[in-house]
Amino acid sequence: MAFELPPLPYADDALEPHISAETLAYHYGKHHRAYVDNLNKLTAGTEWADKTLEDIIREADGAIFNNGAQVWNHSFYWKCLSPAGGGEPTGEVATRIISFFGSIADFRANFTAAAVSQFGSGWAWLVSAPSGQMSIATTSNAGNPLRDDQKPLLTCDVWEHAYYIDYRNARPKYLEHFWDLVNWDFVANNL
Amino acid sequence: MTFKLPDLPYDTNALEPHIDTRTMAIHHGKHHQAYVNNLNAALEGHPELQDKTAIELVTDLDAVPESIRTAVRNNGGGHVNHSLFWTVMGPKAGGSPSGSLADDIDSAFGSLEAFKGEFSTAAKTVFGSGWAWLCVGPDGKLLVTKTPNQDNPISTGEGIPILGLDVWEHAYYLEYQNRRPDYIEAWWNVVDWNRVEGYYTAVKAGGKVMDVADWASAQWQKFGEILGKLTD
Numbered sequence: 001m002a003f004e005l006p007p008l009p010y011a012d013d014a015l016e017p018h019i020s021a022e023t024l025a026y027h028y029g030k031h032h033r034a035y036v037d038n039l040n041k042l043t044a045g046t047e048w049a050d051k052t053l054e055d056i057i058r059e060a061d062g063a064i065f066n067n068g069a070q071v072w073n074h075s076f077y078w079k080c081l082s083p084a085g086g087g088e089p090t091g092e093v094a095t096r097i098i099s100f101f102g103s104i105a106d107f108r109a110n111f112t113a114a115a116v117s118q119f120g121s122g123w124a125w126l127v128s129a130p131s132g133q134m135s136i137a138t139t140s141n142a143g144n145p146l147r148d149d150q151k152p153l154l155t156c157d158v159w160e161h162a163y164y165i166d167y168r169n170a171r172p173k174y175l176e177h178f179w180d181l182v183n184w185d186f187v188a189n190n191l
Numbered sequence: 192m193t194f195k196l197p198d199l200p201y202d203t204n205a206l207e208p209h210i211d212t213r214t215m216a217i218h219h220g221k222h223h224q225a226y227v228n229n230l231n232a233a234l235e236g237h238p239e240l241q242d243k244t245a246i247e248l249v250t251d252l253d254a255v256p257e258s259i260r261t262a263v264r265n266n267g268g269g270h271v272n273h274s275l276f277w278t279v280m281g282p283k284a285g286g287s288p289s290g291s292l293a294d295d296i297d298s299a300f301g302s303l304e305a306f307k308g309e310f311s312t313a314a315k316t317v318f319g320s321g322w323a324w325l326c327v328g329p330d331g332k333l334l335v336t337k338t339p340n341q342d343n344p345i346s347t348g349e350g351i352p353i354l355g356l357d358v359w360e361h362a363y364y365l366e367y368q369n370r371r372p373d374y375i376e377a378w379w380n381v382v383d384w385n386r387v388e389g390y391y392t393a394v395k396a397g398g399k400v401m402d403v404a405d406w407a408s409a410q411w412q413k414f415g416e417i418l419g420k421l422t423d
Contacts, residue, residue: 030369066318119265120340121319121360141319141339159319160360161369169221169361 003043003053003068005036006075014083018177023165031161032074039067057144069142073123077157082183089184092191100134107136112175114138115156126154128191153190154182193231194245196224197274205282209377211366219277222361226269226341233262245270250345268341272322272355279354279390281383288384292391299333306335307379310356313337314375320359325387326350327394353390354382 008028013021039056042064043049048056056068088104089097101107107126114136115124122140127150129135134153137145145152156178163174196219203215234240237256240248248255248267255263287303288296300306306325313335314323321339328334328350336344344350356378363374 026368034369063318119261120321160364164360164364165368168217168365169225 002040002049003036003071005033006078009078010083015081015181018180019081019163020166023163026165027157027161028074028078032071035067035070035074039064039071042067054146057146066142069144073142073144073155073157076152077123077155079186080154080156080183081178081181082186083181085183086180087184089187091188093184093188096132096134096191108179111136111154111156112172112179115158115175115178116172118158121159124156124158125150125152126187127152151190154187194227194270196220196227197277199277201282206280206381209380210280210363214363214365217365218357218362219273222359223269223273226266226273229262230266230270233259233266245274246345249343252346264346265341268343268346271343272341272357275352275355276357279383279386280378280381281386282381284383285380286384288388290388291395292384292388295333295391300335309335311372311375314356314358315372317358323356323358324350324352325354326352327391331395351394353394354387 008024012024012028015024043051048060048064048068051059053068053072056064057072060068088094094104097104097107101110111124111126115138118124118138118140120140122138122143125137125139125145127135127137127145129150135150137148137150139145156175158171158174163171167174167177199215199219203219204212206215230245237259240255245267248263249271252260252264287293293303296303296306300309310323310325314337317323317337317339319339321337321342323337324335324344326334326336326344326349329348334350336349338344344352356375358371358375363371367374367377
């Protein structure tokens with residue numbers, strides 16, 4: 001069965017003014033779709049065609065890994081954002097973030113610093129280890145923490161295509177707005 | 192030394208319609224400036240490195256203390272790569288190389304078209320941020336290669352670059368968005384082959400390939416002279 005582009009979980013103008021409809025039109029409609037199309041082309045008739053994206057992330061290399069992981073990463077990123085997002089986490093997420101990072105503010109500052117300093121294209125992540133230990137990770141290009149046995153809880157895409165139309169070179173500004181969109185309910189479901 | 196952002200050797204609108212004014216202004220004034228600032232910040236407190244040019248730093252990263260090696264690799268590379276990039280483009284450019292560069296491109300790649308195809312493929316297939324390069328290899332032959340992020344082929348000794356194409360998304364996103372192949376195709380119209388021939392001649396001075404270390408200091412001066420002369 002072919003890999004499919006999942007529907008965007010909101011309208012493409014739903015994240016304005018933080019992320020523009022124009023950005024989402026390209027980011028979802030062109031970039032995400034291209035990863036899906038490339039993955040289907042690369043895997044057609046191969047052993048990878050019937051695998052899950054998670055299998056591909058854990059086992060594949062080269063172009064199949066790059067496109068497969070980028071399909072997964074973007075699908076996950078869209079769910080990390082919501083027009084009703086932002087604010088502070090509550091409940092179990094808040095308790096655990098505070099226990100590992102000291103405070104919500106410290107977590108946010110550390111995650112932001114990691115995202116801003118990731119050199120080149122990549123992703124910033126909040127992850128949890130099998131032990132439950134939470135940490136912040138960055139990956140370059142298509143990298144995904146599942147490959148290192150870390151469970152993704154939250155991600156921010158810092159490829160320039162994620163923010164260049166709206167914020168140009170000002171990645172820190174994009175991060176400020178990212179926090180206004182974080183879907184903490186989704187993060188809680190990932191625990 | 193404290194590194195400075197070199198002036199662009201032409202107006203920000205000079206490469207229109209192939210590379211738009213807004214992109215040039217931000218690419219040079221913000222991105223390149225940030226590499227210069229971050230390189231200077233990394234070198235603060237390292238007086239032993241003060242006499243080195245940016246190319247010398249990037250050519251021998253092992254000589255840079257480990258605590259700042261990544262910062263110098265990324266930001267020194269960013270400074271060197273962009274300094275080269277501005278000089279190999281120009282208005283009223285494009286067309287074909289001539290002289291020994293034209294001959295050697297034909298013998299290395301078969302034809303100019305074949306070379307452009309190989310170079311364009313390298314540029315299209317950089318996954319994420321990076322550069323495509325035409326280099327003179329240690330054996331004196333021309334080769335096409337690509338590097339991730341702000342890495343430069345001189346750091347590994349793979350070759351001495353005489354032409355580079357920036358395929359970070361910031362180089363083309365405002366004008367071409369996700370259509371990197373369109374940007375690459377348009378870019379050939381602004382390649383200043385006279386400049387590339389000049390670099391090629393310098394690298395092959397005296398009929399042999401320059402030692403990388405000698406080349407590094409000479410080349411840095413050459414970028415400076417070219418950038419300076421054209422903006423006087």
